[in-house]
Amino acid sequence: MAIKPNIGQPLNRLEGRQKVTGSAKYAADYHVPQLLYGYVVNSTITKGKIVRVDTSAAKALPGVVEVLTHENRPGLAWFDLQYADMDAPPGTVFKPLHDNKIRFNGQPVALVVAEEFEIARYAASLVQLDYEEEPFVTSVEANLSKARPAKKGIATALKPPPPAPTGNFEKAYEAAPFKVDAEYYHGNEHHNPMELFATTTVYEGNGKLTIYDKTQGTINNQLFVANVFGLRYKDVRVLAPYVGGAFGSGLRPQYQLFLSVMAALHLKRNVRVVLDRHQMFTLAHRPQNLQQLQFATDENGKLTAARHAAFVETSSYEDYTEVISSWSHRLYPISNTRFEYKVVPLDLSTPTDMRAPGGVTAMHAIECTMDQLAYKLGIDPLELRLRNYAEVDPSTEKPFTSKALRECYRQAADSFGWSNRNPEPGSMTRGNKLVGYGMATGVWDAYQFPSRIEAILTKEGKLMINNAVTDIGTGTFTVMTQIAADELGLPIEDVIFGYGDSKKPFSMFQGGSSMTSSTGVAIVMAAKALKKKLLEKVKEMSDSPLADADEKDLVFRNGRIALVNEPSVHINFQEIVAANKGQAIKTTKMGKPHLLKLRKYSKMTHSASFVEVEVDKDLKTITVTRAVTAVAAGKIINPRTAHSQISGSMVWGISKALQEESVIDENLGKYVNANLAEYHIPTHADVHQLEVIFAEERDELINELGVKGVGEIGLVAMPAAIANAVFHATGKRINKLPIHFDELLE
Amino acid sequence: MNSFAFLRAETASEAVKALNTKAQAAFIAGGTNLIDIWKYNLTHPELLVDINRLADCRAIIEKADGGLRLGALVTNADTAYHPLIESRYPLLSKAILAGASAQIRNMATDGGNLLQRTRCYYFYDANAPCNKRVSGSGCAAINGYNRIHAILGASEHCIAVFPSDMCVALAALAAVVNVTGPNGDRNIAFADFHRLPGDQPERDNNLQYGELITSIDLPVKGFEQNYSYLKLRDRQSYAFALVSVATGLELDGDVITEARIALGGVAHKPWRAKEAEELLKGKPATPENFAKAAAVILQGAKGYKHNSFKIELAKRAIIRNGMMALHPQSQRPGAQPSL
Amino acid sequence: MFIASDDIFHKVWILAKTLNPMENEHQFNELQTVRLKVNGEQHELLLLPWVSLLDALREHLDLTGTKKGCDHGQCGACTVLCDGKRILSCLTLAVLKEGAEITTIEGVVRGNQLHPLQQAFIDHDAFQCGYCTPGQICSAIGLFKEGKAKTREDVKELMSGNLCRCGANIGIIDAIMEVKDGGMYE
The missing domain is CATH 3.30.43 (Uridine Diphospho-n-acetylenolpyruvylglucosamine Reductase; domain 2)
Structure with a gap:
């Protein structure tokens, strides 16, 4: 008999007190003795090589301890493979300070290490570098001739290239009565977590390091450091108990980690390296891309043909890819398809997954194209989606483990008041504002990765759960504690979740909306194993009242094991510990997806967003006045933290549709607005009414918990819904994101 | 550093x-x-x-001529919320509150506001060519990304804009800047304080080295009955203006007896065209008349690759803000469009 | 927190070194004594003028609750109260605040009792990663003291100097409105 008093409850975040009192420590917050400060020097050219290095002025500054460049850095691992982290795309990994070659503007070229932060920063400005510049390219649109298929590698396993064509797209498109041919462009975006990338490396002696790092993967970075610097895995400990946002930027080890460790080992001192906000634009980012879509329907609005081609930025040294062109056939039945994906190598740093990578990019294009088709057909945009609703995954003909998208459409449309919409563009007004309603669909994969959990009944009779996973603000700490508490029948206070530490059992990096299923399911597995072990102990106990009880007649509740039908007959956890000579009882278990079973199914999360915008009639300023997003993502463990994940993603949707862009000056080959004053993300004044609905979705198949993950899905539909609302308000289609309001001026 | x-x-x-x-x-x-x-x-x-401890520059005082004197060290926030400013110069109050953030307004002083440097991307990049930062190094903005740049009064050497909101209102109000320096005290009419870039874009204003702003004088006329500040930008707060407009009107019934219009975000200084203000005198406050004034103000406006929209946007902003000035109670937080 | 005593000696040694007349061309300037009352406690710091108030708090007083998000006045994460007013500690120098009274997030809690805003932030899930939270809370306390925000729209505008990348905006404003409308602040 499963009693789950915590799962499904909107618990407050367990680390809330630490976060509101300032006692939560992030990577740059550790005060360690005799700390040295590293400051990075970045390339001022985009491509070419360093021909002269002069660090004499920097080194002459009192308090400067060392200036490391490619010329004097310590010897390091030689093979690319040793630098390849778990998320490295195919290609040659960028190795900081490796040689004199410059591959992108802002590439780290030196590290100044000094006794004071201000000295390091000043000295960094005194490092003199002469370059030989080479011509560079930084624009996808201007370099489509360089487009080519991406190389394949390990990391592409999660990001399959587009499937082979089906049917005959050309013929079907040609013959179709209704069709849309559209092109979409997205500029670069940067994750810009509020926390600056930082690493504090504590040099423990004897080749041992304790590293406080900003990362989404403690073990990923532990392996990276050990491999690159030739250290034993067990001598490298990476800690990230608090991570000030990451959104994908912490999936791969960033260069401040490398530089901080290099300096610490070289100088045998504690070293902290913090990037400044400008330097935050020299690493991970969402790639610029151009998408071409040709969709066609029959007389009834059923899709008959779809072509989706994506031309996507990568760097000159790695073939980063996302899944962009192959989503529509998983959402809508289409018999004739042609999907293409090509990379365009540019002289920029390698892109990295950024919240809903690929998915939000693709669905903006797909769902705006669908909106255009609805107008051509003269039917309601929601009706068009329903006419093409897929009951089974059309790309594989496999059933879904669950799919409550229809409920998402219904509940969100009702709550929004979609039926009040007059489809005529520009027909709805409020004072001198044009009012637009737009909607779109969202999809995302439901991932689950292997994860190892250590479950311990402590001497005090509490449950300790250990895993290397991070909590980047997603609520992982709280959610995992809820799962563990229910599994062992303990109150929340009696569960200790140890996380954010590479010393703890294996976890993948925190990405792809996979943690609740990966770590959560592993916790269930480990807790079950622990329960089994406890029952064995109970049987062994000399005067056990439960010695003869059958396992199915027992229940774990409130820190005791009791007879289901006679709860007064029980044994406390403390008694079990006492019988175990006062020693804690441990188990370790690997949780992994049921691959064989799940092979027969398609597993996805879905969402529907409905958005209202107001556009000033004359000035064309755009305001997202309200939005409703309904999500079908299986079981929701904590409605409060899940709600925050979705409403936060909806803010990201506003941001992506209307504000954020890293603008590249093609003459200089660099970002011109690499700061938070001109890289706009929403302020409080930009955020109005946002409603989140979780459509009930019982999923008995996907995993033991019936969970799917909510990190990305809230973002996926928003940009398209906003763009469609802007069209409805103004009659103008702006297919380039972000939409600048001035593009609506006649 | x-x-x-x-x-x-x-x-x-x-x-x-x-x-x-x-x-x-x-x-x-x-x-x-x-x-x-x-x-x-x-x-x-x-x-x-x-200079934070200078005793003489820390107050807002009423002048004998009926105007007000803003000490240079009074913070932007204290100025915007001062009862005399709120009641007599609400245009100034609204313009200040449309700029920066509450924290920055608590720190920034009125004198300092006049001396802000441009937000031009290339000025802010120590490695990019910029004649304002390094005389003779070139201008990367003219052929670069110039969405935020000038449409009026620019030169081949510099197309940067002056970013202040407060100064747009001060220009409309025809303030006077009092300075002291090695050669004694002097005062500078607001229109003469900031410069156009010409061939010396490194000079933002006409202060001499070593001169110190001690106070800013506001003339008696405050346009407290009919005023409006409108700021258009890429997000709804905490962003610099693409175009902003400060409008002050004096009316006799429907007829304009005096008009002040200043633009921000479009030039190397707050932009005022007295001919346009003269044109409005004696005319009813209608969108048509504000459009005529806008045409005069924007005479000679020149767009670049990414900012040509500002010419049309400024025209519409002038018209809207003229109408908003008739209903000053409709002013919204952040100087967002209203009516 | 482990501030080893040899660490303090080490710092003094470094500072002493910078004080010495040097042979090279890059002369540092003189150390200044800066008296700050931080969270009710009087401190006397020996600092070079180029140390920002933010770095003085974080690196010299180990008050790391105040966060560095941009170091240029673009994000609000470093907001503290200076003589009761909310300011950005990254955009001022410690020497400029000689004699000032500073309240950081560490000084907002009273004993063990959370400030009503801190509790409201927890109750409204007004944060995810928590990095902007100290700045948001200090900023909101400053907002209350200013007393200029009447409506929700006012609060949104006057809190817009504090960015939140997780998108917890609605929770943040809800939390502030609850405390404001409930009169739960001085």
């Missing part, structure tokens, strides 16, 4: 004297812009003279 000496001055004359002992020294008050650009390695002061 070089090291500098630091000296705390108690009087204006002491401050001016101290500053003139060095070739590369600066006064520091709120520091919100100076520390920003120092950290970006754009300015390299050898000495900072702290």
Whole structure:
């Protein structure tokens, strides 16, 4: 008999007190003795090589301890493979300070290490570098001739290239009565977590390091450091108990980690390296891309043909890819398809997954194209989606483990008041504002990765759960504690979740909306194993009242094991510990997806967003006045933290549709607005009414918990819904994101 | 981000004297812009003279001629929320509150507001060509990304814009800037305080080295009955203006007896066209008449690759803000469009 | 927190070194004594003028609750109260605040009792990663003291100097409105 008093409850975040009192420590917050400060020097050219290095002025500054460049850095691992982290795309990994070659503007070229932060920063400005510049390219649109298929590698396993064509797209498109041919462009975006990338490396002696790092993967970075610097895995400990946002930027080890460790080992001192906000634009980012879509329907609005081609930025040294062109056939039945994906190598740093990578990019294009088709057909945009609703995954003909998208459409449309919409563009007004309603669909994969959990009944009779996973603000700490508490029948206070530490059992990096299923399911597995072990102990106990009880007649509740039908007959956890000579009882278990079973199914999360915008009639300023997003993502463990994940993603949707862009000056080959004053993300004044609905979705198949993950899905539909609302308000289609309001001026 | 000496001055004359002992020294008050650009390695002061303790520049006082005097060290927030400013110069109050953030307005001083440097991307990049930062190094903005740049009064050497909101209102109000310096005191009409870039874009204004702003005088006319500040930008708060407009009107019934219109975000200084204000005199306050005024104000406007929209946007903003000035109670937080 | 005593000696040694007349061309300038009352406690710091108030708090007083998000006045993460007013500690120098009274997030809690805003932030899930939270809370306390925000729209505008990348905006404003309308602040 499963009693789950915590799962499904909107618990407050367990680390809330630490976060509101300032006692939560992030990577740059550790005060360690005799700390040295590293400051990075970045390339001022985009491509070419360093021909002269002069660090004499920097080194002459009192308090400067060392200036490391490619010329004097310590010897390091030689093979690319040793630098390849778990998320490295195919290609040659960028190795900081490796040689004199410059591959992108802002590439780290030196590290100044000094006794004071201000000295390091000043000295960094005194490092003199002469370059030989080479011509560079930084624009996808201007370099489509360089487009080519991406190389394949390990990391592409999660990001399959587009499937082979089906049917005959050309013929079907040609013959179709209704069709849309559209092109979409997205500029670069940067994750810009509020926390600056930082690493504090504590040099423990004897080749041992304790590293406080900003990362989404403690073990990923532990392996990276050990491999690159030739250290034993067990001598490298990476800690990230608090991570000030990451959104994908912490999936791969960033260069401040490398530089901080290099300096610490070289100088045998504690070293902290913090990037400044400008330097935050020299690493991970969402790639610029151009998408071409040709969709066609029959007389009834059923899709008959779809072509989706994506031309996507990568760097000159790695073939980063996302899944962009192959989503529509998983959402809508289409018999004739042609999907293409090509990379365009540019002289920029390698892109990295950024919240809903690929998915939000693709669905903006797909769902705006669908909106255009609805107008051509003269039917309601929601009706068009329903006419093409897929009951089974059309790309594989496999059933879904669950799919409550229809409920998402219904509940969100009702709550929004979609039926009040007059489809005529520009027909709805409020004072001198044009009012637009737009909607779109969202999809995302439901991932689950292997994860190892250590479950311990402590001497005090509490449950300790250990895993290397991070909590980047997603609520992982709280959610995992809820799962563990229910599994062992303990109150929340009696569960200790140890996380954010590479010393703890294996976890993948925190990405792809996979943690609740990966770590959560592993916790269930480990807790079950622990329960089994406890029952064995109970049987062994000399005067056990439960010695003869059958396992199915027992229940774990409130820190005791009791007879289901006679709860007064029980044994406390403390008694079990006492019988175990006062020693804690441990188990370790690997949780992994049921691959064989799940092979027969398609597993996805879905969402529907409905958005209202107001556009000033004359000035064309755009305001997202309200939005409703309904999500079908299986079981929701904590409605409060899940709600925050979705409403936060909806803010990201506003941001992506209307504000954020890293603008590249093609003459200089660099970002011109690499700061938070001109890289706009929403302020409080930009955020109005946002409603989140979780459509009930019982999923008995996907995993033991019936969970799917909510990190990305809230973002996926928003940009398209906003763009469609802007069209409805103004009659103008702006297919380039972000939409600048001035593009609506006649 | 070089090291500098630091000296705390108690009087204006002491401050001016101290500053003139060095070739590369600066006064520091709120520091919100100076520390920003120092950290970006754009300015390299050898000495900072702290003027925060100067006793004479810290108050808003009523002048004998009926106007007001804003001490240079009064913060932007204290100015915007001062009862006399709110009641007599609400246009100034609204313009200040449309700029920066509450925290920055609590730090930044009125004198410092006049001395803000441009937000031009290339000025802020120590490695990019910029004639304003390094005379003769070129202008990367003219053929670069110039969405935020000037459409009026620019030169082949510089198309940067002056970013202040407060100064747009001060221009409309025809304020006077009082300065002291090595050669004594003088006052500068607001229209003459900031410069157009011409062939000396490194000079933002007409202050001489070592001169210190001590106060800003507001003339009697405050347009407190009919005023509006409108700011258009890429997000709804905490962003610099693409185009902003300060409008003050005096009306006799429907008829305009006096008009002031100043634009921000479009030029190297707050932009005022007296001919346009003259044109409105004696005319009813209608969109048609504001459109005529806009045409005069925007005469000679020139767009670049990414900012041509500003010409049309400024025209519409002038019209809307003229109408908003008829209903000042409709002013919205952040100087967003209303009506 | 482990501030080893040899660490303090080490710092003094470094500072002493910078004080010495040097042979090279890059002369540092003089150390200044800066008296700050931080969270009710009087401190006397020996600092070079180029140390920002933010770095003085974080690196010299180990008050790391105040966060560095941009170091240029663009994000609000470093907001503290200076003589009761909310300011950005990254955009001022410690020497400029000689004699000032500073309240950081560490000084907002009273004993063990959370400030009503801190509790409201927890109750409204007004944060995810928590990095902007100290700045948001200090900023909101400053907002209350200013007393200029009447409506929700006013609060949104006057809190817009504090960015939140997780998108917890609605929770943040809800939390502030609850405390404001409930009169739960001085």
